[in-house]
Amino acid sequence: MDAKDILGLPKTPLTAPQEKKSRPQKDSQRKPDGISREVYALTGGLAPLMPAVDVSQLKRRPQSDEKVTWQWLPFTSSARTDNLQLYHWVRVVNGVPPTGDYSFAKYNKSVNVVKYTDEEYEKYLTDPTWTREETDQLFELCERFDLRFIVIADRFPSSRTVEDLKNRYYSVSRAILVARAPSSGDVSGHPLVKEPYNVSQEVERKRALSMILSQTKQQERKDAEVLAEAKRITEARIAARGAEESDMPVASNVSPESNEKNIIPVETVSPSSNVQIPPTTVAPPTSTADDISTLNSLRGMRVYLRTYALEQMVQAASSSAGLRTIKRVEQTLQDLGVNLKPKVPTKSVCAEHLELRKEILTLLNLQKQLQYKEAEGSSHRDGSYAETPGTPKRSHRTGEQDRTFIPDSISFGGERVGKRDQKRKAPAPPSPAQSKRPRKLKASD
Amino acid sequence: MPHTPSLSSPRNQSDVSESAIKLQRLVMGRSTDDPEKKIPNRRLKDVEICVPISYGTISFWLGRKASESQSHKWTVYVRGATNEDLGVVIRRAVFQLHPSFNNPMRVVDSPPFELSESGWGEFEIAITLYFHSDVCDKQLDLFHHLKLYPEDESGPQSTKKPVVVESYNEIVFPDPLDSFFARVKDHPAVIVPRLPASFNLPAPVPIENAKEKKRGDTKDHPLNQWFVNFSEADELLKLATARQQVQAHIVKLRRQLSVIDGLPRPLKPASDE
Numbered sequence: 001m002d003a004k005d006i007l008g009l010p011k012t013p014l015t016a017p018q019e020k021k022s023r024p025q026k027d028s029q030r031k032p033d034g035i036s037r038e039v040y041a042l043t044g045g046l047a048p049l050m051p052a053v054d055v056s057q058l059k060r061r062p063q064s065d066e067k068v069t070w071q072w073l074p075f076t077s078s079a080r081t082d083n084l085q086l087y088h089w090v091r092v093v094n095g096v097p098p099t100g101d102y103s104f105a106k107y108n109k110s111v112n113v114v115k116y117t118d119e120e121y122e123k124y125l126t127d128p129t130w131t132r133e134e135t136d137q138l139f140e141l142c143e144r145f146d147l148r149f150i151v152i153a154d155r156f157p158s159s160r161t162v163e164d165l166k167n168r169y170y171s172v173s174r175a176i177l178v179a180r181a182p183s184s185g186d187v188s189g190h191p192l193v194k195e196p197y198n199v200s201q202e203v204e205r206k207r208a209l210s211m212i213l214s215q216t217k218q219q220e221r222k223d224a225e226v227l228a229e230a231k232r233i234t235e236a237r238i239a240a241r242g243a244e245e246s247d248m249p250v251a252s253n254v255s256p257e258s259n260e261k262n263i264i265p266v267e268t269v270s271p272s273s274n275v276q277i278p279p280t281t282v283a284p285p286t287s288t289a290d291d292i293s294t295l296n297s298l299r300g301m302r303v304y305l306r307t308y309a310l311e312q313m314v315q316a317a318s319s320s321a322g323l324r325t326i327k328r329v330e331q332t333l334q335d336l337g338v339n340l341k342p343k344v345p346t347k348s349v350c351a352e353h354l355e356l357r358k359e360i361l362t363l364l365n366l367q368k369q370l371q372y373k374e375a376e377g378s379s380h381r382d383g384s385y386a387e388t389p390g391t392p393k394r395s396h397r398t399g400e401q402d403r404t405f406i407p408d409s410i411s412f413g414g415e416r417v418g419k420r421d422q423k424r425k426a427p428a429p430p431s432p433a434q435s436k437r438p439r440k441l442k443a444s445d
Numbered sequence: 446m447p448h449t450p451s452l453s454s455p456r457n458q459s460d461v462s463e464s465a466i467k468l469q470r471l472v473m474g475r476s477t478d479d480p481e482k483k484i485p486n487r488r489l490k491d492v493e494i495c496v497p498i499s500y501g502t503i504s505f506w507l508g509r510k511a512s513e514s515q516s517h518k519w520t521v522y523v524r525g526a527t528n529e530d531l532g533v534v535i536r537r538a539v540f541q542l543h544p545s546f547n548n549p550m551r552v553v554d555s556p557p558f559e560l561s562e563s564g565w566g567e568f569e570i571a572i573t574l575y576f577h578s579d580v581c582d583k584q585l586d587l588f589h590h591l592k593l594y595p596e597d598e599s600g601p602q603s604t605k606k607p608v609v610v611e612s613y614n615e616i617v618f619p620d621p622l623d624s625f626f627a628r629v630k631d632h633p634a635v636i637v638p639r640l641p642a643s644f645n646l647p648a649p650v651p652i653e654n655a656k657e658k659k660r661g662d663t664k665d666h667p668l669n670q671w672f673v674n675f676s677e678a679d680e681l682l683k684l685a686t687a688r689q690q691v692q693a694h695i696v697k698l699r700r701q702l703s704v705i706d707g708l709p710r711p712l713k714p715a716s717d718e
Binding site: 307332333 | 495613615616617618675676683684687688692695698701706
């Protein structure tokens with residue numbers, strides 16, 4: 001009944017019952033003149049702040065009193081240095097051809113490359129690594145090719161690196177600028193003077209860039225994994241520090257590896273020797289750094305509800321999973337006939353529920369791994385003509401395959417696989433592709 | 446090896462803890478370098494006291510006696526899940542009703558923690574629980590949506606069958622004070638873990654107004670025929686079955702993965718280069 005219910009928004013406490021919240025009427029847009037409503041809507045349904053084109057211009061038709069013809073006429077362009085005469089179609093109105101320069105001549109911009117005199121060269125620009133000749137050549141090329149250093153480097157007679165050429169050009173220009181300036185204050189604002197070209201930095205930057213570009217997919221994945229793990233560790237450390245000071249040793253597991261969350265049962269040992277509690281009746285669950293930090297934060301609270309504790313633990317357990325994975329976990333729970341939130345949340349029920357969720361996560365990860373392996377495997381098979389999966393091929397394949405777990409959000413491959421999985425309902429029955437493989441291998445054996 | 450504390454200490458302990466209760470001197474007795482000297486009001490580490498509760502509403506249609514503004518008579522309550530007296534833990538419950546009620550903040554200072562009203566509309570009731578000073582100084586908030594009309598609107602409403610909505614939950618007190626523990630450890634409303642026999646607890650000190658004769662438990666409550674009987678067995682069974690299925694599936698997938706890998710030992714990370 002409530003509009004908020006329909007929208008799915010959380011209710012604020014004490015909302016008035018049965019109040020008909022009438023939606024505010026969106027005032028209908030005025031249909032603009034000159035263009036159709038659909039076209040207007042393409043602009044976002046709002047008039048632009050500054051209409052680029054006058055609306056009345058859009059449907060303007062040529063005035064009927066004008067006589068328009070098109071003629072094939074010669075033209076010249078101020079951008080050309082030779083006197084080449086070209087022809088093109090010209091719109092002639094009432095027998096009067098248009099006047100003015102060729103309309104595209106204004107785009108012929110060029111760079112102001114400095115021209116130094118001999119004596120300037122002698123005074124400011126000599127350099128042990130560069131001859132006068134080379135410098136002249138460089139500048140001529142710069143002028144010709146508008147400072148496109150890649151091209152210039154290509155054409156340069158003696159082989160020099162792009163950075164080297166750039167360095168020479170910019171330092172010469174800078175020196176000339178400074179030398180010619182009446183006072184140093186005038187040019188200090190000029191970008192050439194303010195930020196001189198730094199060769200070593202450039203070289204380093206380009207090297208780093210090319211390294212990243214040439215990274216194989218595997219390396220990329222490994223890097224991302226390491227980063228994710230590092231992030232998790234720092235978060236765990238922060239959480240452990242932030243929680244109420246506890247002397248409990250935090251068994252943090254650091255290794256990523258396969259998707260089995262490393263099982264290190266945490267013994268809750270109290271340092272105070274007077275308090276000795278026997279282990280609880282619930283079997284100690286597999287716990288991770290996330291679990292421990294959540295437990296710590298729960299212990300910091302003086303009172304909490306069991307359902308709240310479960311929520312926190314579930315969140316911690318799914319912290320590394322993306323939203324899609326979480327939805328799949330919930331779907332799986334529903335398929336298994338389990339309530340997403342236990343109806344009777346006792347301590348043991350909550351513990352079981354949590355464990356179930358973790359196991360489903362493991363299951364989904366395994367499924368994804370399997371599909372990924374298959375995708376890799378089948379692409380390798382398609383690539384090579386050899387049909388028989390003999391031992392050498394097998395080892396080649398295993399060498400390529402990345403065994404580490406790919407978290408949902410990271411690689412494109414993971415995403416793609418995730419989509420494929422969604423087509424089948426979880427828990428997925430073995431797909432035909434999956435069952436094909438083992439059979440094939442067995443046959444060859 | 447645990448240090449056996451002296452026998453003379455408990456008596457001193459109870460004197461000290463009585464006054465300590467009033468002022469909540471919560472001394473964190475974490476580092477017990479001298480176990481002989483009893484620090485008043487220690488917190489019991491790794492112990493949690495759990496109070497299972499059930500809270501919700503029961504609403505009756507008034508039938509012929511219904512009017513426009515008062516069509517239903519309903520009761521909102523917080524009770525022990527096994528109908529035991531919650532007064533041992535809860536000092537006061539505050540029910541915050543819809544502002545259209547006059548005096549919408551209703552305070553209940555003694556068990557049974559409930560409130561009856563009549564009205565026509567459904568809204569969310571905020572229940573705030575305040576605990577005794579030796580239990581917890583923080584309050585706990587619960588929210589419950591008052592339901593007057595039944596799910597299936599098929600038949601006509603009946604004045605005999607109410608609309609009952611209850612939620613089960615458990616209030617958990619981590620690291621409780623030992624005085625609190627001592628006071629409630631034998632109370633049926635509370636679940637406490639078993640401590641070793643040699644463990645030294647202060648003598649239980651009853652809270653104020655514990656001498657009141659009024660019953661706090663809801664075992665013979667007039668509405669108790671409608672109370673929901675929550676049993677965890679059903680849920681546990683379903684969970685166990687589900688877990689078994691998932692585990693079996695996992696084993697199957699692991700086997701498949703190891704076949705694909707073609708190695709006798711599955712899941713060994715291969716070197717990159």
